[in-house]
Amino acid sequence: MNNTYRIPLPKNFNLSLCLDCGQAFRWSLFNESIWHGVAFGKYLKIEQTDTEIVFHNCDENDFNAIWKAYFDFDLDYGKILASYDDEHLITAIKEFDGIRILRQEPWEALCSFIISQNNNIPRIKGIIERLCDAFGTGENGKKSFPSAEVISQLSVEDLSPIRAGFRAKYIIDAAQKVVNGDVSFAEIEKNLLNLVAKNCKNQGVGAKVAECTLLYGFHKIEAFPVDVWVKRIMAEMYLTDFECTKGTEGIAQQYLFHWRRMNDR
DNA sequence: TCCCAGGCTCTCT
């Protein structure tokens, strides 16, 4: 397919920031201006110009079925961001306006953030890319993220080439629990924290991974993942009053996370 | 080289 679909550049949208702010790990630059990646089994090349977002190898059906929701175009970020009255948050938004919470696939989000634990972003990307290259499907461009069904059949030894370290057993355990129903995404959507963090032991899913899965895999924008960077922010800036972010804590968190990481000493 | 990374599990108090 060689179609191209274009939309006017939305307000409060920055493609590079959305794809490279640490919430999704499979997007990379195809060349100087075009990003490419895979979501929901579709390979996409995409770029931002001064006036448009250009979706390559994409038609109107794909846009409406997948990318419109994926990039969260229907949520009014201008309104949300304008409601924040914390000075650090305002600084972060001024510098990085255009971050949106992508609506990723639940399994990909869960698996990716299991891999993320005690790890750095470049290495997370490497592990995930090797995972997809080895066990994903698809012929054109990048391979899709491997399904839980596929991963559930693997052994720790099978995963050794991706070099996930101690996380390999967690990946497999999570996949098996997704497949056998111990972890039901239908139930998780109601209450992921209880289901994953409390009822399913020994799988490398604690509060932070669960919050990330809720935020990025289910678009629960009230979720608030606390990692080392957010702890750092809290400690350094006595940000105790997040009342202004009530209900959209996850969006505020993503701006603060990226801002703090980009402004590290 | 050495510290650390979008944490979690296990053990010891």
Added chain:
DNA sequence: AGAGAGCATGGG
């Protein structure tokens, strides 16, 4: 209940 070591690996 809470604190702290250990964990695989490699980026910077």
